[in-house]
Amino acid sequence: MTRSFHHHDQRQLILGTAISTQVENLDEVLSNPEIVIRNELVKAIGNAWRNSTGAQKAKVFSLLETFIEFAHANPKLEVRNRALIISTAQARSLGGNNFTNTAVTTEKYFASNEDFLLWDVTDKSVVTEQTVSYPVLDLSRGDIKESATDVKSIFDVAENTVGVEICLDHSDQRLRKSAFSSPWPSGHNAIALHLIPSCGMQLHPASVAARSGGIAFNCDGQYALSPSDYGTAHAGTIGGVASLHVDYSTDGDTPYQAHTQLSRIVNGPTGGDSAAVSSSNATFEVPDTDVTVIPLEETSALSTVFAGGAGALHIYGLTKPLSL
DSSP: OTTSSSSTTOOEEEOOOEEEOOOSOHHHHHTOHHHHHHHHHHHHHHHHHHHOOHHHHHHHHHHHHHHHHHHHHSOSEEOEEEEEEEEEEEEEOTTSOSOEEEEEEEEOOSOOGGGSBSSOTTOOOOOBGGGEEOOOOOOTTOSBOSSTTSSOOEEEETTEEEEEOOTHHHHTTHHHHGGGSSSOOOGGGSEEEEEEEESSOOOOTTTOOOOTTOEEEEEESSOOSSSSOTTSOEEEEETTEEEEEEEEEOOSSSOOEEEEEEEEEEEOOBSSOTTSTTOBOOEEEOOSOOEEEEEOOOOHHHHTTOTTTTOEEEEESSSSOOOO
């Protein structure tokens, strides 16, 4: 993707996402009796689910889901999940009047089960899923960024419109739905590059919001799209999306897996409501490009931070760059 813009030196780096909160005294919060009870209850239900079978196992899991839903509706902490996007070219608002910056952020609104632990197996005090919720994001005026650090996700880089959608927000069709709101980028301002950093997501036909001739790209840290040939580029249709993808996997009985997925948009979507009769989803083709896979060197420092080791670098278009 290094040459997707007009000049080869215009690149973007999305540094995953970071979850944060601000409290005066975290130890005091975590020792709150209500939080302690929540954590003890969830751990007990979780262990009961592990030790159950058959219909009882399903019922225990339903009990866990019900309690987590209650906890989300009655949070003890508000947390934020943001992606930092760094560009070698100036990112700016559409029209260029509100901001220009080489670093911008966007924020996720849809909480995923992958975002938080239910409990720490080493019994450390951690912020758990049953204590938190994300803030409600006001997207009533659309998703076009007005400042570098606002919650919105559509901006311009080198006269190409970029949309960044974090993980489960893609499944919720966040960018596609924002077509209901004004202003929505259209014509030459339509989304050219739709980027999805995730932990448990892939490209979905009803969610892709890029224009005809645009590109959708997903980098996921949870699962592989193919059952074998990890580290090799695959061309084909995955979940209704014609694409190139490369998987990553560690060895062992419980491997850590990940993938990247790239697709060229043949026809952009019409309509913000994918269920409407008058709407149509984007159509896709396998992009005509190459993929270079570079395994990264394992180090002891990395192994203490990343469960899946050093990982690998997947470079699309290194010798056969894509245009927008």
